[in-house]
Amino acid sequence: MSEQSKGESETGSKLGQEGHRCHVREAKFSDVELLDAYSRAVETVVEAVAPAVVSIVVRIKSRDERQAFPMGGTGSGVVIAPDGYVLTNSHVVSGAESMEVKFRDGVTHHATLVGEDPPTDLAVIRVNASGLPYATVGDSGSLKVGQLVIAIGNPLGFDSTVSIGVISALGRALRSRDGRLIENIIQHTAPLNPGNSGGPLVNSRGHLVGINTAIIAMAQGIGFAIPSNTANLVVSQLIIQGRVRRGHLGLVGGIRRLDRRLVRLHNLAHEYAVEIIRVYADGPAGLAGMREGDLIIGIADQPVATLDDLHRFLTEWPVGQPVKITVLRRAAKEEIEVIPSEASYESRN
Numbered sequence: 001m002s003e004q005s006k007g008e009s010e011t012g013s014k015l016g017q018e019g020h021r022c023h024v025r026e027a028k029f030s031d032v033e034l035l036d037a038y039s040r041a042v043e044t045v046v047e048a049v050a051p052a053v054v055s056i057v058v059r060i061k062s063r064d065e066r067q068a069f070p071m072g073g074t075g076s077g078v079v080i081a082p083d084g085y086v087l088t089n090s091h092v093v094s095g096a097e098s099m100e101v102k103f104r105d106g107v108t109h110h111a112t113l114v115g116e117d118p119p120t121d122l123a124v125i126r127v128n129a130s131g132l133p134y135a136t137v138g139d140s141g142s143l144k145v146g147q148l149v150i151a152i153g154n155p156l157g158f159d160s161t162v163s164i165g166v167i168s169a170l171g172r173a174l175r176s177r178d179g180r181l182i183e184n185i186i187q188h189t190a191p192l193n194p195g196n197s198g199g200p201l202v203n204s205r206g207h208l209v210g211i212n213t214a215i216i217a218m219a220q221g222i223g224f225a226i227p228s229n230t231a232n233l234v235v236s237q238l239i240i241q242g243r244v245r246r247g248h249l250g251l252v253g254g255i256r257r258l259d260r261r262l263v264r265l266h267n268l269a270h271e272y273a274v275e276i277i278r279v280y281a282d283g284p285a286g287l288a289g290m291r292e293g294d295l296i297i298g299i300a301d302q303p304v305a306t307l308d309d310l311h312r313f314l315t316e317w318p319v320g321q322p323v324k325i326t327v328l329r330r331a332a333k334e335e336i337e338v339i340p341s342e343a344s345y346e347s348r349n
Contacts, residue, residue, distance in 0.1 A: 041204055042150060042162070042164060044206070045150055045202060045204065045205075045206040046150070046152065046160075046162050048206040049078075049135055049150075049152055049200065049202055049206050049208075050104055050152055050160045050162075051103070051104050051105075051133035052078055052079040052132070052133045052134050052135045052200075053076060053077070053078050053079075053104065053135075053152045053153065053154075053160060053199060053200060054076070054077045054078070054079065054086060054101045054102060054103055054104075054154075055074060055075075055076060055077075055101070055102040055154040055159055055195075056074065056075045056076065056077050056086075056088060056092055056093065056099060056100070056101055056102075056111070056125070056198065057073075057074055057099070057100045057101075057102065058073045058074070058075070058092065058093055058096045058098075058099050059096065059097050059098045059099070060073065060095050060096055060097060073092070074154065074195050075088060075089060075092030075093075075154075075195060075197045075198045075199075076088065076092075076152075076153035076154045076195060076196055076197060076198040076199030076200075076212075077092070077101065077125070077198045077199070078134075078135050078152075078198075078199065078200040078208065078211070079132050079133060079134040079135065080134055080135060080137060080208070080235070081132075081134055082130060082131055082132050082133075082134050083129075083130050083132070084109075084126045084127040084128060084129050084130065084132060085114065085124055085125075085126050085235075085239065086101060086111065086124065086125050086126065086127065087122065087123075087124055087198075087211060087231060087235060088122075088123050088124075088125065088197075088198030088211070089121050089122065089123060089197045089198040089211065089213055090116040090117060090118045090120075090121045090122055090123040091118075091121055091197065092123070092197050092198045093113060093116065093123050093125060094116060094118070094123075096113065098110070099111040099112070099113070099125060101125070101127050102159070103132075104159060104160050109127035109128065109129055110127070110128070111125045111126060111127045112125065112126055113125055114126050114238055114239060114242065115237075115238030115239070115241070115242035115243050115244075116238070116243075117234050117237075117238060117243070117244045118176055119176050119182070119244070119246070119315075120176065120182055120226060120230060120231075120234050120244075121176055121182065121213050121214075121226060122211065122226060122230075122231055122234045122235070122238075123238070124235055124238045124239060135200055135202070135206075135207075135208045136206065136207050136208065137207065137208045137228050137231070137232060138202075138203060138205070138207025138208055138209045138228055139207075139209075139228070139229065140186065140209045140210060140227035140228040140229045140230075141227075141229055143167050143170060143186065143203075143209060143227075144167065145166075145167050145168065145169065145170060146166050146167060147166060147167045147203065147204075148164070148165075148166055148203070148204050149164075149165055149166065149167055149188050149190055149201050149202065149203060149209065149210075150162060150163070150164050150190065150201070150202050150203075150204075151163045151164075151165070151188075151190035151191075151192060151196060151199060151200070151201050151202075151212055151223065152199055152200055152202070153192075153195060153196035153197075153198070153199025153200075153212065154195050154196070154199065155192065155193035155194060155195040155196045161196075163190040163191045163192070164190055165188045165189030165190030165191070165223070166188065166189055167186065167187070167188050168187050168188055168189050168222075169186075169187040170184070170186060170187070171183075171184055171185075172184075172185040172186070172187045172224065173185060174213075174214060174224060181308045181311060181312075182226065182230075183312075184227050184229075184230065185213075185224050185225070185226065185227070186201065186209070186210045186224065186225040186226075186227055187222065187223070187224055188201065188210075188223050188224075188225065189222070189223065190223055191223070192212055192223040196212050196223075197212060197213060197214070198211060198212070198213075199211070199212050200212070201225040207228075208228050209225075209227070209228050210225030210226060210227055210228055210231075211225055211226045211228075211231055212224070212225045213225060213226050245319050245342055246314055246315050246319070246342070246343045247314040247315075247317050247318075247319045247340030247341065247342065247343060248283075248284070248314060248340060248341060248342070248343035248344075249283065249284050249285040249290075249310070249314070249325075249338060249340060250279070250280040250282070250283015250284050250285050250286060250341070251276050251277075251278060251279050251280065251283065251285040251286075251290065252276075252277045252278040252279075253274040253275060253276050253277055253296065253307055253310070254274070254275050254277050254307075255272055255273075255274065255275070255305075255306055255307070256272065256273050256274070256275035256295060257271060257272055258270075258271050258272060258273055258295070258297075258328075262328065262331060265331075266297075266328070266333055268297060268303070269303040269305075270297075270303055270304075270305035271305075272305040272306065273295040273296055273297045273304065273305065273328065274295070274296040274304055274305075274306065274307055274309075274310060275293070275294075275295050275296075276290060276291065276292050276293060276294045276295075276296065276327075277292065278292060279291060279292055283341070284338050284339055284340050284341050285338055287339075288325075288336050288337060288338040288339070289336060290325070290327065290336055290338070291329070293329075294327040294328070294329050295327055295328040295329075296310070296325060296326070296327050297326050297327065297328055297333075298325070298326035299313050299323060299324070299325050299326070300313065300317070300323050300324060301324075301326075304326075314340055314343070317340060319340060319341065319342045320339060320340070320341070321339070321340070322337050322338070322339050323337070323338055323339075323340065324336070324337055324338075325337075325338050
């Protein structure tokens, strides 16, 4: 190799090494920029949404006569309209004798219950104020697994606490306090603690995509939220009529596995049915002639295999509108017309 070629080779090698170091420095600088952009995005969201997040202090009359003072509890909520409507969890405000809502600036207002819906664990309360900061409700149907989300609330009494995570799963299901299945629950990794209940889950644009509702105490880092699309449907009914109207049949049921011969005989879609364990005589099922021991296999020509199938159907079916229920009675298939009545919070089916 000539001296010139050798020099050019050494020069090229040095340039290559220098270029490599420059590339590394640029990569590191790029990472810093990304982190800065991430931080600024979170800061922007918090600045926009946090003023609409409130702390809710609830006073509940004790059922124990020896308890001289009312019991207290706290939770979170989010203002969804400038004229004082606040969205929170039903379990936060259920049974409240009085409620106070505290804003980020320290201002406190007395609140009244507009309506609650235990089957979805949502409630709307209202403060007598106007021109309030409020959160923009987004579309939870557009969420993707892995997407960044931010939870804002008042865990353990610490106002406007922020935690960050990602959507870890969509379409989960949780049981509400009355036993109904809440579907399409959002599962995320933003850390939650007692007091976060009722607080908002927002996306990177600051749009409300969920209401945080529960944590699994033994499973760290798992949080759940009611989707904003569900909240939209519930809130409108709560504001207009103070409740969500759902039908019920007036019976207690359990899941029963069917004999395969019955499944083949009637060409059924499922091997399970809802067995009627108890019928309330003055309820819709009792008045229609349904009996204990009947096996519900269909409603309005839709197959029924679980109590959740019944709950799901009755949530959407108009109250007072007759519906045909298909049952197996002593192996024979029968159709019975029932008129569902409006469910109370205590109603199961």
